[in-house]
Amino acid sequence: MAQSGEIVFEGVSKSFTDGSIPAVNGVSFRVAAGNMVVLLGPSGCGKTTLLKMVNRLYDPTEGKIWLGGQEIHTLPVNELRRHIGYVIQQVGLFPHMTIRKNIAVVPRLLGWDDQKIDARVEELLDLIGLPTSYLSRFPRQLSGGEQQRVGLARALAADPSILLMDEPFAAVDAINRERLQGELLGLHCKLAKTILFVTHDVEEAFRLADKIIVMRAGKVVQYGTPIEIVTHPADAFVEDLVGSNNLLRRLSLVNVQSILKAREEMGIPAVLPEADAEETAVLRPEDDLRSALSLLLSSGRDTLRVENASGIPLGEVGFSDLRSMLFAAPSSKKKNCQ
Structure with a gap:
């Protein structure tokens, strides 16, 4: 086989x-x-x-x-x-x-x-x-x-x-x-x-x-x-x-990794920010976007670094990504794989 x-x-x-x-x-x-x-x-x-x-x-x-x-x-x-x-x-x-x-x-x-x-x-x-x-x-x-x-x-x-x-x-x-x-x-x-x-x-x-x-x-x-x-x-x-139709529910159903993958599929290179000694708040790929929104608000930052469990940076996610996810215009790209 x-x-x-x-x-x-x-x-x-x-x-x-x-x-x-x-x-x-x-x-x-x-x-x-x-x-x-x-x-x-x-x-x-x-x-x-x-x-x-x-x-x-x-x-x-x-x-x-x-x-x-x-x-x-x-x-x-x-x-x-x-x-x-x-x-x-x-x-x-x-x-x-x-x-x-x-x-x-x-x-x-x-x-x-x-x-x-x-x-x-x-x-x-x-x-x-x-x-x-x-x-x-x-x-x-x-x-x-x-x-x-x-x-x-x-x-x-x-x-x-x-x-x-x-x-x-x-x-x-x-x-x-x-x-x-x-x-x-x-x-x-x-x-x-x-x-x-x-x-x-x-x-x-x-x-x-x-x-x-x-x-x-x-x-x-x-x-x-x-x-x-x-x-x-x-x-x-x-x-x-x-x-x-429930914006917070929409955020809770999608994780940070989904945003990173969407960028990759569109050919957008990952931004790998250097570690900031003053930055204690970081996101994990498995975090849902509702949690990401909460962490962004509490940190006072526009973007947060995404790290895996080993602390290796994978990119960054910010308010603009959440906004794009919630209010993106319908795509002309065929979504169903038939």
């Missing part, structure tokens, strides 16, 4: 025998390799059905799905699934297996030797921030958040180019959910996997996504970046979903 990580849907529909209305109806879009794309919409809109067609848990009624340039039906289904990581809300860890054996399931199926498996398991445990003493434990001995981390490690075990995540944090409490979202963002930056992530939570979608696919009644209503969707909603449904 090709490992580019690109996903392409071409006119894909899915109907079930017990319903006359397609669960997914004529969907076409492209996910670039390395992007995290979130499927957002209300319950029953077709998000999970669409996701499950990627690894052939469901087969399309019509249309084609391409992964890395290969149509998925040209591959044996077991081979296809072994190259796609899959994380679900219920975690799905095997209760009778230790954490070590749970993470090692796919590498063992692929015939890896024990030494390679052990090295990979320990590497992944370090990556998800759990101690090696957990390897001998069973899932019931871990908290819900810890089990979800192990589920993510298992999905990454064979180093797949694509991850499918179906509301993986929905059953986790709010504090751990926010922590897991932050860890997923960090892992995505490190590993550059292509991720399709299903959620009905608007805040989660806008925090995580490079791009968002808004779905309704089995169809793609809008496909674009968080800034495009919040500033130029395709219709009244999207506008109501993301609260586009």
Whole structure:
């Protein structure tokens, strides 16, 4: 199987025998390799059905799905699934297996030797921030958040180019959910996997996504970046979903990184200001713009430096950026990738 990580849907529909209305109806879009794309919409809109067609848990009624340039039906289904990581809300860890054996399931199926498996398991445990003493434990001995981390490690075990995540944090409490979202963002930056992530939570979608696919009644209503969707909603449904008329809500749904990425896409070079000894207020890429506005007001500055967790400057964001995000004129650039 090709490992580019690109996903392409071409006119894909899915109907079930017990319903006359397609669960997914004529969907076409492209996910670039390395992007995290979130499927957002209300319950029953077709998000999970669409996701499950990627690894052939469901087969399309019509249309084609391409992964890395290969149509998925040209591959044996077991081979296809072994190259796609899959994380679900219920975690799905095997209760009778230790954490070590749970993470090692796919590498063992692929015939890896024990030494390679052990090295990979320990590497992944370090990556998800759990101690090696957990390897001998069973899932019931871990908290819900810890089990979800192990589920993510298992999905990454064979180093797949694509991850499918179906509301993986929905059953986790709010504090751990926010922590897991932050860890997923960090892992995505490190590993550059292509991720399709299903959620009905608007805040989660806008925090995580490079791009968002808004779905309704089995169809793609809008496909674009968080800034495009919040500033130029395709219709009244999207506008109501993301609260586009509420300026503070709009700011809370978009993070600083979205502004930096928008500049990069437009070919605007990053401004990397030198550190100011008197400047104590700095922004992080994951900070939402409502927090950025508050920090700008309290600092008395027009712009603030953006740094990553290691203190490396990434650029700067100021009032003019927030103003542009809130009141930008509609763009002539095509937003939907069809």
